[in-house]
Amino acid sequence: MTLQTWWLFVVTVFFISATPGPNMMHALSRSVQVGFRRSIAAMAGCISALLLALVLSVVGIGAVLVAMPHLFEVIRYAGAGYLVYLGIKAWRASDDPEQPEAQVEGRAVMTPFMLYRTGFLVGISNPKLLLFAAAFFPQFIDHHQPVLPQFGILVVTYLFSDGLWLTLYGLGGRSLSRFLARRPVRRAFNRLTAIVFVTFGIVILRAKA
Known part of the structure; x- marks a missing residue:
């Protein structure tokens, strides 16, 4: 992989990562x-899910999903269902601006692990990521050179780009929280x-798969 090819990959994934999606939202x-500092645990969950998906795509799981469309359908329905579930939770979330932290079913304050777990589930809920990575990454690989080091460089680059945009979106949320001091505004944001x-x-x- 030449330096020019790598830069092309950097620019491409920079704009792909910037696109608003479940992770960024x-x-x-x-x-x-919960505030920017505590939300870092959720971002780490999203990044962990991305890393797992990229590694699985490298070892050929994307091809397995293509060869086994029924398995892909099960994963797709599960992922879609989880996102809809998150939407329902957000719709029903408290609009009280004085409530400092998100609650888990009204029982307990979310721990860093809970935030991480939810972020991971959001990140892994889109099985298309496996197919995308399996089809996208090879376009930047020089098969006349060792393949695994090149995949490693691409994976690290992708993670860095996605982590950068997650941080920027998180910082945006911290700034946005200042404007959500009124119940109607917070309710509109939740909706x-x-x-x-x-x-x-x-x-x-x-x-469609």
Whole structure:
């Protein structure tokens, strides 16, 4: 892989990562709910899911999903269902601006592990990521050179780009929280978050493998 090819990959994934999606919306909403510092755990979950998906695509799981469409369908329905579930939770979330932290079913304050777990589930809920990586990464690989080191460089680059944008969205959520001091504004934000997550779920559900 030449330096020119790598730079082309950098520019491509920079704009791919910037595109608003479930991960970015989750980072934004978590930052509003629990503050930027605590939302880092959720971002770490999203990044971990991305790393797992990229590694699995490298070892050929994407090809397995193509060869076994029924398995892909099961994963797709599960992912779409989870995003819709998050949308319902966001719709029903408290609009009290004095509530400092998100609650888990009204029982307990979310721990860093809970934030991480939710971020991971959001990140892994789109099985299309496996197919995308399996089809996208090889375009930048020089098969006349060792393949694994090149995949390693591409994976690290992708993770860095996605992590950068997650951080920027999280910082945006911290700034946005200042404007959500009124109940109607926070309620509108919760409703918008819910609509976005449900929309992503429907898009995944309607997409064909």
